[in-house]
Amino acid sequence: MKPSLPQGTRDFNATTIRKRNYIFNTIKNVFELYGFQPLETPAMENLDTLTGKYGEEGDKLLFKILNNGLERKEKHEQARLDFEKVLEGKNVAGITERALRYDLTIPFARYVAMNYGQLNFPFKRYQVQPVWRADRPQKGRYREFFQCDADVVGSNSLLNEVELINIYTDVFKQLNVDVEIKINNRKILSALAELCGGSERITDITVPIDKLDKIGWDKVKTELADRGLQHLQIELIEQYISIDGDNESKINNIKSLIGEIEIGRQGIRELEFLLSHNQDNANFSIDFTLARGLNYYTGTIIEIKAQNVQMGSIGGGGRYDDLTGLFDVPGLPGVGISFGVDRMYDVMEELKLFPSSLQTSTQVLFFNLGEAESKAAYDLLRQLRNNKVKAEIYHEAAKFDKQFKYAERNNIPYIIIIGSKELEAGSCVIKNIATGKQETIEQAELISFSFE
Amino acid sequence: MKPSLPQGTRDFNATTIRKRNYIFNTIKNVFELYGFQPLETPAMENLDTLTGKYGEEGDKLLFKILNNGLERKEKHEQARLDFEKVLEGKNVAGITERALRYDLTIPFARYVAMNYGQLNFPFKRYQVQPVWRADRPQKGRYREFFQCDADVVGSNSLLNEVELINIYTDVFKQLNVDVEIKINNRKILSALAELCGGSERITDITVPIDKLDKIGWDKVKTELADRGLQHLQIELIEQYISIDGDNESKINNIKSLIGEIEIGRQGIRELEFLLSHNQDNANFSIDFTLARGLNYYTGTIIEIKAQNVQMGSIGGGGRYDDLTGLFDVPGLPGVGISFGVDRMYDVMEELKLFPSSLQTSTQVLFFNLGEAESKAAYDLLRQLRNNKVKAEIYHEAAKFDKQFKYAERNNIPYIIIIGSKELEAGSCVIKNIATGKQETIEQAELISFSFE
Numbered sequence: 066m067k068p069s070l071p072q073g074t075r076d077f078n079a080t081t082i083r084k085r086n087y088i089f090n091t092i093k094n095v096f097e098l099y100g101f102q103p104l105e106t107p108a109m110e111n112l113d114t115l116t117g118k119y120g121e122e123g124d125k126l127l128f129k130i131l132n133n134g135l136e137r138k139e140k141h142e143q144a145r146l147d148f149e150k151v152l153e154g155k156n157v158a159g160i161t162e163r164a165l166r167y168d169l170t171i172p173f174a175r176y177v178a179m180n181y182g183q184l185n186f187p188f189k190r191y192q193v194q195p196v197w198r199a200d201r202p203q204k205g206r207y208r209e210f211f212q213c214d215a216d217v218v219g220s221n222s223l224l225n226e227v228e229l230i231n232i233y234t235d236v237f238k239q240l241n242v243d244v245e246i247k248i249n250n251r252k253i254l255s256a257l258a259e260l261c262g263g264s265e266r267i268t269d270i271t272v273p274i275d276k277l278d279k280i281g282w283d284k285v286k287t288e289l290a291d292r293g294l295q296h297l298q299i300e301l302i303e304q305y306i307s308i309d310g311d312n313e314s315k316i317n318n319i320k321s322l323i324g325e326i327e328i329g330r331q332g333i334r335e336l337e338f339l340l341s342h343n344q345d346n347a348n349f350s351i352d353f354t355l356a357r358g359l360n361y362y363t364g365t366i367i368e369i370k371a372q373n374v375q376m377g378s379i380g381g382g383g384r385y386d387d388l389t390g391l392f393d394v395p396g397l398p399g400v401g402i403s404f405g406v407d408r409m410y411d412v413m414e415e416l417k418l419f420p421s422s423l424q425t426s427t428q429v430l431f432f433n434l435g436e437a438e439s440k441a442a443y444d445l446l447r448q449l450r451n452n453k454v455k456a457e458i459y460h461e462a463a464k465f466d467k468q469f470k471y472a473e474r475n476n477i478p479y480i481i482i483i484g485s486k487e488l489e490a491g492s493c494v495i496k497n498i499a500t501g502k503q504e505t506i507e508q509a510e511l512i513s514f515s516f517e
Numbered sequence: 518m519k520p521s522l523p524q525g526t527r528d529f530n531a532t533t534i535r536k537r538n539y540i541f542n543t544i545k546n547v548f549e550l551y552g553f554q555p556l557e558t559p560a561m562e563n564l565d566t567l568t569g570k571y572g573e574e575g576d577k578l579l580f581k582i583l584n585n586g587l588e589r590k591e592k593h594e595q596a597r598l599d600f601e602k603v604l605e606g607k608n609v610a611g612i613t614e615r616a617l618r619y620d621l622t623i624p625f626a627r628y629v630a631m632n633y634g635q636l637n638f639p640f641k642r643y644q645v646q647p648v649w650r651a652d653r654p655q656k657g658r659y660r661e662f663f664q665c666d667a668d669v670v671g672s673n674s675l676l677n678e679v680e681l682i683n684i685y686t687d688v689f690k691q692l693n694v695d696v697e698i699k700i701n702n703r704k705i706l707s708a709l710a711e712l713c714g715g716s717e718r719i720t721d722i723t724v725p726i727d728k729l730d731k732i733g734w735d736k737v738k739t740e741l742a743d744r745g746l747q748h749l750q751i752e753l754i755e756q757y758i759s760i761d762g763d764n765e766s767k768i769n770n771i772k773s774l775i776g777e778i779e780i781g782r783q784g785i786r787e788l789e790f791l792l793s794h795n796q797d798n799a800n801f802s803i804d805f806t807l808a809r810g811l812n813y814y815t816g817t818i819i820e821i822k823a824q825n826v827q828m829g830s831i832g833g834g835g836r837y838d839d840l841t842g843l844f845d846v847p848g849l850p851g852v853g854i855s856f857g858v859d860r861m862y863d864v865m866e867e868l869k870l871f872p873s874s875l876q877t878s879t880q881v882l883f884f885n886l887g888e889a890e891s892k893a894a895y896d897l898l899r900q901l902r903n904n905k906v907k908a909e910i911y912h913e914a915a916k917f918d919k920q921f922k923y924a925e926r927n928n929i930p931y932i933i934i935i936g937s938k939e940l941e942a943g944s945c946v947i948k949n950i951a952t953g954k955q956e957t958i959e960q961a962e963l964i965s966f967s968f969e
């Protein structure tokens with residue numbers, strides 16, 4: 066049989082893993098620097114933990130696990146009845162009881178609900194794990210991909226938002242990626258909705274606005290009209306999305322537009338707090354067109370755009386009122402952010418931001434030139450490894466060429482040669498492949514040789 | 518709804534993750550020190566990649582993914598027919614096409630077969646990822662658990678075995694776990710089978726011998742007889758498993774028992790080679806009763822036993838002739854080892870071998886004592902973080918007690934207090950919670966304070 070991979074999934078080889086780990090480790094280290102603690106949940110959740118949490122479309126994208134043991138005869142009659150319900154699009158415990166996690170938020174909520182009494186609030190967790198979605202695969206969209214989330218729950222303090230914004234700043238600074246950190250507040254959007262006839266209109270306003278970047282104002286206008294917004298209301302929304310200038314003048318303009326509405330004033334106060342804590346942050350900017358689709362968010366919303374490259378957002382998040390209500394635990398407020406690691410990878414690849422030093426793993430290859438020679442080499446190899454030098458010995462006595470090629474193809478910068486002559490003299494030849502420089506030293510000196 | 522976890526799966530909190538990562542990172546670092554390169558494969562594989570590779574029992578333990586889109590009406594007729602086959606225990610692409618990986622070896626073989634032309638042989642890969650098995654959950658057996666494998670393929674050299682044994686030695690030394698590294702060779706077992714009537718008897722001999730530890734010789738004897746072995750053959754096997762003494766005398770005894778058989782002589786030569794490379798390794802011992810169930814192995818077999826604790830093997834591996842034959846790529850020989858991380862965790866927990874320093878994450882908590890005070894604290898916090906000190910600020914102005922408790926419950930060793938007095942004086946109070954020692958220093962001096 067000719068082996069293949071399931072659609073939308075990927076193998077990662079060493080070169081790619083090193084680059085991905087560079088991103089993951091940078092993010093994790095910053096999370097830890099800010100006092101966030103790791104959490105890991107299982108790949109599978111009970112189906113009733115997941116269904117109904119991601120909307121009708123989301124439910125269809127869950128990867129469900131077929132129950133085991135269906136071949137047992139005594140189960141067949143019931144299984145056939147149950148399967149009919151599966152064909153109707155229902156979940157039936159007789160056929161499937163579990164599914165792969167679809168995101169990290171619901172498993173986190175489930176964890177908090179299950180462990181509520183043991184947790185120390187505010188609870189700051191981060192989680193970096195794969196999720197699975199049965200989306201139609203396309204360029205840049207996979208059926209298995211990593212999410213990388215940090216959340217604080219059990220606190221209403223805006224200091225948490227300040228911290229999360231600083232996490233973004235620190236991570237992208239360390240990775241050398243220029244970004245714009247865009248901020249808005251759902252309360253301001255709520256105020257706009259109130260001005261347009263009532264807070265229940267917020268979805269009719271935010272869904273079109275969210276597409277502004279992609280489809281332009283004319284089409285947004287048509288969609289707003291289709292959703293029943295009147296001419297004057299659309300004019301108001303146009304005024305709203307046209308607010309421009311630096312952060313300060315944006316604040317002034319929004320005040321004159323929605324400052325009469327109580328919830329709008331709250332939103333503005335919150336933005337001002339974040340501004341006052343980000344005065345030295347040149348990448349921080351208010352963007353009133355930012356809406357973020359999820360109605361889940363209730364306060365600050367954040368989105369990260371990479372500069373100098375065509376790419377959707379590479380991170381985002383926001384404040385929510387109620388993490389655990391769905392699991393019968395009194396609603397916990399919180400705020401969270403997420404990094405879009407696959408897109409970050411593509412941006413860094415395009416801008417050539419991965420340090421080339423990532424790709425050196427083994428530093429030294431000892432040539433294998435016979436039994437006695439390789440035994441002497443092996444002793445030296447062990448000494449180097451005790452000094453934390455990553456080193457290998459070629460697996461068998463072979464021609465120079467072949468061993469040399471192995472070093473080259475594996476990016477090993479140094480080779481060490483102990484032939485019969487060196488064996489007798491107690492010496493070894495060290496060659497730097499890149500420079501071609503070659504020197505002969507005493508074997509006893511090798512341990513203090515610097516492989517930089 | 519009351520949330521719960523699927524049977525046999527676990528959440529890992531920060532305390533457990535730190536301990537697990539201590540094990541994982543130690544292993545990965547040693548793998549890299551020896552020139553092994555990371556590989557990651559997707560959680561899902563095509564079902565036909567996995568079925569038939571783990572025996573009939575293994576096939577039943579695969580977690581299969583239910584296809585999406587079964588609710589589409591035009592598919593119903595075929596789906597019902599297909600489901601009848603599922604009830605017969607068959608895999609039908611119309612119902613399920615994918616399954617979660619069951620181990621790391623078959624995905625590795627699939628990867629090597631798919632990328633054969635691009636790989637540089639000998640190819641040394643390591644892989645640390647979860648696997649899933651629909652086993653009945655019980656103490657110490659989970660449905661989701663990590664495997665941790667290293668393999669070299671494309672080489673017959675015994676130097677690879679030497680390297681893998683050294684990896685075991687280094688990892689367990691670094692983790693402070695005393696182990697016995699038990700070695701045998703399937704060729705010696707083959708020779709024994711030949712002496713007992715033919716090489717095809719090897720399974721009838723090795724399956725009972727494998728249980729010797731658990732059920733004792735009397736029951737093994739009965740099982741051998743049940744499997745058709747004659748009295749004289751069983752006597753021979755008893756002689757075989759009774760071989761005792763140090764490694765050298767074991768070699769002498771086995772020579773006199775099976776040294777006449779060609780394949781036995783080969784196996785002995787291979788053992789001698791490993792012995793000669795492990796003369797300084799006190800934990801290395803030949804164990805002729807070691808059989809390792811899998812017929813897959815063809816040469817050296819290895820198993821790791823922890824000392825001073827009741828526990829099954831915590832690692833094992835061996836040499837095989839043909840990794841990729843099943844995937845239509847000419848059989849590649851190789852040798853691999855695996856670490857049993859869950860059991861290692863239990864051993865280290867029981868012997869209290871986890872360093873307590875693992876559990877300090879955040880080093881400093883700044884108290885929050887009002888808006889102006891917390892702003893000053895926040896500036897200092899950022900300075901500390903720039904110096905890589907993990908630090909937090911309490912999320913809101915609150916009573917001393919509450920903030921103190923947060924520090925205690927999160928194992929944060931230092932608190933820093935900036936109240937109105939300190940704000941005015943430009944000072945801060947640093948308190949070490951464990952010692953109770955408290956001192957007041959200038960805020961400007963904080964950056965050079967040593968939080969050890």
